[in-house]
């Protein structure tokens with residue numbers, strides 16, 4: 001029979017639950033908005049990290065930021081897609097997590113953000129921590145808890 005308690009769940013760290021960097025869609029500093037729009041459209045994600053060639057995390061770029069920047073007063077300025085770089089419009093004021101941060105800290109942050117970037121001490125991108133990862137883990141624990149109750 002399984003024995004589970006809240007300590008087991010809350011003992012997990014961000015490292016245990018994050019999506020590793022090699023599975024995360026991203027764009028690089030120097031890419032233009034057209035490329036970012038292509039990656040966002042093809043992956044289906046609304047926002048993704050912006051990294052440099054050393055994998056250092058610089059910010060986030062999303063569909064809304066791109067659209068907001070190409071809307072002129074009188075027309076949509078499509079030429080900006082080619083001429084503007086992601087670093088000109090990305091959001092750099094983003095919450096960040098470290099690999100050894102607690103699940104509780106991650107939970108606090110995903111209340112207001114769909115995902116949080118995870119970095120190491122050198123600001124190198126390690127992956128993302130998503131609402132989905134938490135919900136999956138919670139579902140697993142509730143399922144085990146239910147089984148435990150039934151087997152008593």
Ligand code: 2BA
Nearest residue numbers: 023024025026043044045046047048114115130131132133
């Ligand atoms: P969104 O793109 O707005 O996606 C919201 C939710 O929709 C996702 O929640 C996921 O449940 C679902 N979803 C969207 N696109 C999907 C896809 N291509 N495949 C499977 N499910 C998809 P979360 O999984 O909690 O993700 C939260 C946010 O984290 C996403 O927001 C996206 O901005 C980012 N994200 C998640 N996985 C990513 C990845 N592999 N690469 C880059 N960004 C990712």
